Amino acid sequence: MMPILTADQITKRYGGVVALESVSIELNVGEVLGLLGANGSGKSTLSSILAGDNRPDAGLLRVGGVDLEPGSPAAARAAGIAIAHQHPGLAPDLPVWENVHLGAEICGPGKFLNRALARKKAGELLESLRPHWDLDAPAGKLTAADQQLVEIAKSLALEPRVLILDEPTAALAAAEVESLMRKIGVLASHGTSIVFISHRMAEVEAVCDRVVVLCNGRLAGEMAVSERIDEAQVIAWMGGTGGGAAAAHVHERGHQTEVRAPSLQRLRGAHLTTGDAAAEPALSARGLQAGTRLRGADFDVRQGEILGIAGLQGHGQEELLDALAGYRKLDEGHVKLYGAPLIPRSPRQMIDAGVCLVPNDRHRQGLWLEQSVEFNLAQVGVNFEKHAWRLRRVSKRRFVDDVVARLRIKTSDVRQPVRTLSGGNQQKVVIGRWLDARVNVRVLLLSDPTKGVDVIARKEIYEAVGLLADAGAAVIVYASDTAELLAVCDRLIVLYEGRVVAQLEGNDMNESQVTSALFGRSAA
Ligand SMILES: Nc1ncnc2c1ncn2[C@@H]1O[C@H](COP(=O)(O)OP(=O)(O)O)[C@@H](O)[C@H]1O
Ligand SMILES: [Mg+2]
Incomplete structure (x- = not known):
């Protein structure tokens, strides 16, 4: 055939x-x-x-x-052919039901959108994946799981011959996964051909x-x-x-x-002696739990060390970094910073303590897009000045020019809006602000910092991270790309279902050991 x-x-x-x-x-x-x-x-x-x-x-x-x-x-x-993307591309302000038909509007006689019919169809499709939808809620207000379901419903609404599902279940709960599995079975038995990624x-x-x-x-x-x-x-x-x-x-x-990754090299490691290993960890975490995904993670990171976190999407790494940075509540567990207990409550409090996050979504959490490069670099520092009005223009300007030069941020003018920079250069701005001497970065957290960034900018980003580690910061970095973690980290922990299932260093730090651990297997 x-x-x-x-x-x-x-x-x-x-x-x-x-x-x-x-x-x-x-x-x-x-x-x-x-x-x-x-x-x-x-x-x-x-x-x-x-x-x-x-x-x-x-x-x-x-x-x-x-x-x-x-x-x-x-x-x-x-x-x-229809696809449900790994990262849902919904219109955040439009209601759920309209999103389901986005780009494939149901037209009645005279080509007017038949809103009542479209709303009803969207409801049926969604209910077949999970009961109880508020069809009129704006899609942007939905949880990640619900946005994924809307993305899936959107592809189903096209009634395709070929359906491509890119990690449709990564964000879903067990019951929703089951409904989707059943749906896939039914579609295939009716002749739909499906590419399924999981x-x-x-x-x-x-x-x-x-x-x-x-x-x-x-x-x-x-x-x-x-x-x-x-x-x-x-x-x-x-x-x-x-x-x-x-x-x-x-x-x-x-x-x-x-x-x-032509130019990523092991940045660190040589200087870490056994003496360092005996020293008080910069940050120590025990039994960390947050939300449904982070279920009891234990680890330590030392001063000057780059600790990598590997994990498949949805195994708790983002919750872990967000919780440590004070962006989300820690449900259980203990955190110590150089031996002193600390309960993360807010980003502001954690920055005060020297725990700083380079967030996963730099557009939403990291940058003031319409503001200039200069503003974005200096903003955290300004927040830190007890008397911001006394900040002298020249010192701010010197800091900004210095960071732009050190990180090779490609901008024609520091007054250029950050929105107009490339992704890699935007990310350098997010990292660069922590180079401000007024912020004493003791633990730097990075959540997939090179997502969608080209190789050269990747190298430069990790050089910037290396600068902070050299200055004495402990670094914890999650990256979705294992090869990248292997290249830049001193040590790796692997998260599986919200727990640390492997700690790898030295010769054990290789792709096959990491891959086994990612699937919850102890290394062969
Ligand atoms: N828009 C992009 N720009 C630059 N590199 C990209 C882009 N999209 C994907 N890549 C790179 O291509 C490779 C494959 O990525 P991807 O197809 O997303 O992998 P997977 O879905 O299997 O995780 C990765 O190295 C990724 O960093
Ligand atoms: Mg993918």
Whole structure:
């Protein structure tokens, strides 16, 4: 039988990063294909290319044997392809029900939007995933889980022939996952073809007919799923250590890692002696619990050390950093800063104590977008002056110019609005403000600081982090890209279901150990 969807030799680069290298897959009619791979292996890039939201540098797409124009969402939609993105793209001010039909408005006679019918349909779709919706609430007010469900409903509303679900379950509760699994089963039995991305093997086992595994942007393996999935094999493929078909990748991995991150080097480590290890930790955390995801994490970080946190999406790392920074309530647990107990209550209090966060979402938590580079860099410092009005213009200007030069922030003028900088340069501004000598940064927390940032800016960002560590800060960094953590950290902890399941350093700090731990396995 002819495949419904074919991707032939798809290649995609972002600057120096090879996100996909000659990847070919086929999807059969009524098949549920699992797309697996570690963070950063290229799953979302491939999904968005299949859905026309992203243009490949090379390669061909075919639907039902007919060439599909690449990089055209309209062409993909006309061919019957729909996608629910990993990160929901909803219109925050529009009501839930309108979001479900966004871009595919139901038109009645005379092409007027049939609002009543659309609202009713949206309600039915959503209720099939979870009961009790307020259809008129603005989508921006929903929880992350509900936004994910609306994103899924939006793709279902198109009644596609090919449905792509990019980590649809990462944010969902168990009952919602179950409804979605059932829905996928029903759709497939009616002939819908589905690409399903998840890190949870039980889900993959439950719905997928076959899986393909990506590793560093290449196809590392493929297998049919019968009753059980050969999890050890899948994990080996993901970590680039699988034998057989994947051997070629092992061979090339040294080279490949270089392509992905040419200039990230182990920044630190050499100076950390056993004497340091015996010293009082800069920050020590015991039994940290917050929300439903962080369920009892224990760890220490020392002065001058860069501690990496690895975890699959939704395993508590964001809650952990937010709680330590005072952005969200800690439900249980103890935190000590250089031996002194401390209960995080607010960001302001934690900054006062020297615990500073570079947040995950720099647009919402990190920057005043309409304000200048200068304002954004100096703002925290100004907050700290007991007598801000006495701050002399020249000293502020000197600090700002100094940070811009040290971090190589590319701006034509420090009065330029931050909104107009590139993502990497915006992130440097967020980090740069903590270089202000008036803020004594004792613990720097970073939440996925290089998300969507090019390789050169990545290197510069970690150099900035290194400056703070050299100045005596303890650094805790979560990054979704394991290779990046391995490159820049002295030590790694791995979170799984809200707990630290592995602490890795020295020779144990390698991709296959991390990958096993990410799935809750002790390393083989
Ligand atoms: N818009 C982008 N700009 C630069 N690099 C990107 C962009 N999108 C993805 N990447 C990079 O491409 C690689 C693959 O990313 P992605 O497809 O999101 O992986 P996955 O979904 O498997 O976690 C990563 O190294 C990521 O940092
Ligand atoms: Mg992804």
